[in-house]
């Protein structure tokens with residue numbers, strides 16, 4: 001089993017194909033400057049890899065990571081990390097081969113259900129400079145329609161009661177409790193750094209936390225508003241779920257026995273706004289694009305969410321309905337490949353801002369290559385997971401903007417985007433075009449399924465979910481007609497046949 005004692009022998013056996021964290025054996029004090037909530041595959045392949053490189057190549061010692069798990073399912077991560085001295089392997093795969101990289105910058109791990117107080121105390125500790133988050137879209141309790149905190153949610157209601165301050169459930173409850181302590185101690189607030197896939201992730205985090213804090217204590221809310229920092233960021237690295245096969249391959253190829261490695265692609269990108277309230281490491285030394293201008297970050301975010309994640313949705317829901325298993329398999333189907341490319345080129349690209357130095361066609365071509373990487377075996381169920389948090393971010397805004405931008409003489413197309421929405425609305429029932437059942441994993445599953453049932457094959461009931469869809473969409477006949485028609489056609493003919501009819505060669 002991977003641990004501190006056998007690191008060196010692992011490296012000796014693997015020679016140039018393995019990188020290990022030599023900083024683990026350098027001695028000297030290491031401070032945990034980052035507390036990260038939501039240690040899943042993406043965090044371990046992204047932020048943790050950047051921090052690992054800072055520690056390995058640039059001698060950084062005060063920004064090691066303390067991982068935090070808030071959810072019952074995080075217990076598995078706690079156990080594996082504990083067993084392996086918090087070491088794990090990142091396996092990078094492409095057609096050029098595979099490379100193993102043991103990461104050692106996660107220094108400790110706190111599982112909140114074991115001890116909530118320990119998590120609050122850790123965030124409040126003066127050594128903690130940054131609390132970073134990968135809590136998925138649904139962890140923000142963000143209403144897409146009103147752009148406000150879903151304050152009536154039972155979890156938020158629970159955390160807002162003063163008697164629950166030291167036993168919170170939500171990320172905001174923990175952040176608030178820790179910040180209130182820092183305020184009392186005269187410390188700076190830590191930076192809250194969202195690494196989730198949301199447009200304006202930093203601004204949303206700020207607004208949600210300030211709203212929550214106002215429910216508790218307006219004085220603390222004001223202090224956060226004045227002194228807090230919430231950088232916006234675009235984060236990118238495709239990270240499939242780890243399979244048993246991946247573990248076997250790691251053992252066979254590199255001799256590393258790791259109970260939970262991470263598989264990923266070589267590509268990685270992070271563009272972050274330079275807004276920190278209590279210091280930061282020099283991220284730019286390891287290739288992070290740290291930018292002064294928030295507008296610039298928003299443009300990068302927009303490209304990435306609408307082109308990469310939007311295309312992933314276009315691959316995911318239609319792909320799963322058509323019976324595919326992996327992203328690269330969908331990309332091998334000429335019809336689906338053409339659909340994805342044309343959605344990017346004809347429907348999403350015309351709405352994209354120009355970013356100096358970025359060639360958008362090159363960006364799209366690189367995406368097509370990344371989606372076609374068959375060595376990482378990215379699973380469609382992963383892409384389809386938690387769709388109610390994704391489609392409103394990745395697909396609907398492109399449609400809403402196309403509606404807004406269209407005039408009588410210039411009509412922006414969105415037929416393919418509607419096709420994706422229609423495929424999702426059928427997907428929520430959990431039965432594919434061939435009649436096979438699959439699991440729908442979504443925090444809103446019950447409501448979605450009930451509405452899909454009541455909707456009788458049409459989108460009306462689903463589109464009534466006000467926290468997901470704006471009035472601009474509900475009010476557009478062009479949009480509702482298009483989705484309704486696509487739902488009927490897909491239900492009758494299946495995804496592939498409908499694509500052939502809609503977009504012939």
Ligand code: CS2
Pocket residue numbers: 197235236237238239308309312313382383384390
């Ligand atoms: C995917 C993302 O879950 C999804 O919908 O599109 O996880 C995607 O792989 C990452 O954002 C890539 O950076």
